[in-house]
Amino acid sequence: MxxxxxxxxxxxxxxxxxxxxxxxxxxxxxxxxxxxxxxxxxxxxxxxxxxxxxxxxxxxxxxxxxxxxxxxxxxxxxxxLDVLAPEELASLDEEIKETKSELEEKRKELKNLQSELASKEALPKTKDLAKGIEKVKADNEITLKALAPFRSTSDGEAAVNPLSAEETKKIDMEFTKWRKEWVDRRKIYKELLGMLTDGGQIDNVQSFEEDQGITPDDDDAKEVEQGEFVKVPLPIRSSNNKKTMNMGVQKVMNGPTKRNYSDVSPLSQEDVSGGKKKKAKKA
Missing domain, CATH: 1.10.10.10 (Winged helix-like DNA-binding domain superfamily/Winged helix DNA-binding domain)
Known part of the structure; x- marks a missing residue:
């Protein structure tokens, strides 16, 4: 038409x-x-x-x-133009105030509606629901596989016994203890390395660490530091740090030797190795 x-x-x-x-x-x-x-x-x-x-x-x-x-x-x-009487002017002023109040209410209502619209637009679209359902099913399948060893077998007993609350707490305490030792030793080493570098005793940090048998943190250690276990930073010990540092400086100045943890901490090598085992088990 x-x-x-x-x-x-x-x-x-x-x-x-x-x-x-x-x-x-x-x-x-x-x-x-x-x-x-x-x-x-x-x-x-x-x-x-x-x-x-x-x-x-x-x-x-x-x-x-x-x-x-x-x-x-x-x-x-x-x-x-006609001149308005004072009463008419007062009436107009009152009408203006009421209109402004209504306008403010409408603006608030508009803001709420816009917020509600934004929240609804953020929801998954109907066409994307199928993909979302498939993802949830895949995640559910992974979870079921992880739970399978803990479920009852044919004889009525679990294939793997989960840790009790006491055992979990004990492991957490052990992890916290040995992590504190590791953090303390790392801090002492960094301070010692800074002193030697500033004093001119070390020209190449990489060569120095290779001579001393020092290796940087591996990917597993970095992953643990960024994971759920250590969300809150642990306090670092301050006792005997200065004395221990001076001992380390004297050792290094006497000549390059095989790196030993006893150079920078009063703990024995046996304690350190034990700490590594505990940490590896927890990780």
Whole structure:
């Protein structure tokens, strides 16, 4: 079906055009150029007629006119406007306050609706639900496989006995204990290495560590440090650090030797190896 043609407004002339322009300027009470008036009236008053009508109304004192660049700006004569009584002004002020209050409420309502819309848009789309379900099923399958050894066998006993709360607590305490020792030794070593480097005794840190038999933390140790076991940093011991550091400096200055943990800590080599075993078991 063909779209309907817009019906053009009938153009007016003479006194009718003058009355239409005057009423429009009074109702809007805003400054306009002649082209604006003609366009706003949807060309019911042609541009040429609008120029003459506006000039005539200005001569009669019903409009005021001021030049602005190359065009003339017309405004309804403000002295002809009705002056409101104090009661009417007070009523308008009250109406303005109520309108502002309603506007604020609408803004809050709009904000809540926008927030609700954002939360709903963040939900999975219907077309993506199938993929989400498949992912949940895959995760569930992995969990079931992990739980399988702990479930009852044909004889009614679990294939693997889970740790009790006491055993878990004991292992956690052991891990915490040996991790503290490791953190202390690492701090002492870094401080010692910094002193030797600043003093000029070590030119190449990598060569020095190779000569002393020192290896950096491997990927497993880094993974443990970033994992669930050590979310909260543990306190580092401060006792005998200075004395131990001086002993280490003296050892290194006497010549490169095989690195031994006893150089920087009063713990025995047996304790250190035991700590490594405990840590490996926990990890």
């Amino acid at each position: 063909a779209p309907k043609k817009e019906v053009k407004e009938k153009q007016v002339k003479g006194d009718e055009a003058e009355e239409m322009v005057l009423n429009y300027m009074k109702e809007t009470n805003r400054p306009y150029a002649n082209a604006d008036v003609s366009a706003n009236l949807k060309n019911r008053v042609p541009k040429a007629a609008a120029v003459k009508v506006l000039a005539t109304l200005a001569e009669k004192g019903q409009l005021t006119v001021k030049p602005y660049g190359k065009q003339l700006i017309y405004l309804y004569n403000q002295s002809l």
